[in-house]
Amino acid sequence: MQQGGTQYIDSFGLVRSGSDVQGETPIVRFERLVGDLPAQQDNAMVSWSLKGETDTVGRHWLHVGIRACPVLVCQRCMQPFVYQVQAENTLQVMKSEAELDALEAREEDEDEVTERIVGTQRMDVLALVEDELILALPYVPKHEVCPSLPEALADSGSDDARPSPFAVLGKLKKD
Numbered sequence: 163m164q165q166g167g168t169q170y171i172d173s174f175g176l177v178r179s180g181s182d183v184q185g186e187t188p189i190v191r192f193e194r195l196v197g198d199l200p201a202q203q204d205n206a207m208v209s210w211s212l213k214g215e216t217d218t219v220g221r222h223w224l225h226v227g228i229r230a231c232p233v234l235v236c237q238r239c240m241q242p243f244v245y246q247v248q249a250e251n252t253l254q255v256m257k258s259e260a261e262l263d264a265l266e267a268r269e270e271d272e273d274e275v276t277e278r279i280v281g282t283q284r285m286d287v288l289a290l291v292e293d294e295l296i297l298a299l300p301y302v303p304k305h306e307v308c309p310s311l312p313e314a315l316a317d318s319g320s321d322d323a324r325p326s327p328f329a330v331l332g333k334l335k336k337d
């Protein structure tokens with residue numbers, strides 16, 4: 163087990179040994195993710211884990227787990243709210259681009275396509291985690307139930323009238 167400072171790992175080593183790596187990284191370090199989002203909570207962390215696997219027929223897999231609580235903007239009421247992400251994904255790790263291309267050419271007609279990455283001895287862990295985190299976000303984020311607003315506030319559209327994300331978080335936590 164290693165802490166979040168580790169940025170590059172040998173993905174071949176990970177899948178061959180079946181070992182795992184995990185860490186916690188401040189959400190603001192994921193610049194592609196937070197670039198289009200409202201201000202995030204202070205000290206919000208992304209917990210992530212990677213586990214390698216080699217199956218009985220010699221295929222290599224990487225299991226990615228992510229937990230995070232990004233602040234998103236509800237597309238119905240346009241207010242920020244805290245969205246809980248708990249995502250797991252499994253990627254097949256290929257030895258080379260050529261191996262990847264050959265395999266995908268054979269599988270063109272399959273409905274369900276396995277997600278694959280090309281392995282590297284210097285895999286950028288946080289870039290991979292960021293990709294998975296972005297994929298885990300809803301395309302159109304919405305509150306389950308929007309907090310009701312006095313009509314005067316709802317109509318004014320003023321930024322000043324919006325509750326802080328923390329007030330919204332407080333409401334979510336009671337559910």
Ligand SMILES: [Zn+2]
Pocket residue numbers: 236237238239240241304305307308309
């Ligand atoms: Zn809403």
